[in-house]
Amino acid sequence: MNKMLKALYVLAWILFIGLCIRTGVILVTFLISIGINPEASSNLYEGLDLSSVMDANWVHYTLITGLIISIWALKSWMLFGVIQIFQKLKIQDPFHFSISKKITQISHVALLVGVLSILSFAYGRWLVDQGLMLNHFSESVRGGMEFLFMAGIFYVFAVIFRRGVEIQQEHELTI
């Protein structure tokens, strides 16, 4: 079991680093596109092309890119929460209040990611309706409903875990 936990811990670190890189790249190319080279908006990350939005309206461009960056940053933060759980988790003595708090926090972040993804998707669709081109946009903000569902699952886990903490405390204080 410990080996599996370690493997998951390593995997969580890899995913976290990947997400941080993705967030960082989008952030840096966005800053470059608004400060140095506007052409950078044609390929923010892996073909994400928001150049037509930038050409049309700078505010819309900043808003939509800000939303994408926020979503990915929150996803990274969520995964950092998972890493922290793995760091604190001990199979012999698993129920701790701090872990229950972290799971609750992850559920809140997942909820935020879900809401932001749905909002961004709707916003992107509205921009498309206005005649703007958004290439590879949906790949960056998809999964909103899945994140909402995940938030619910994590919240239920957090509630069960909290009960587990109470039971463990009771067990520890039973003489």
Place this chain on the structure above:
Amino acid sequence: MPIQVNLDVMMAKRKISLNELSEKVELTLSNLSILKTGKAKAIRFSTLEAICKALDCQPGDILEYIE
């Protein structure tokens, strides 16, 4: 909690130290301290039985209900 643990009173009456009681009832000092200070959430019948045997008393001498 309305249940008060009078273990210290009984220990004083029997003139027995926490260390001695710990050896007699085969409980750790920390667990006995938790019980003595009233921090325990529950007590097993086996523990109560061992304490009553060691202190030659009744459960009511150790546990008291206070409103």
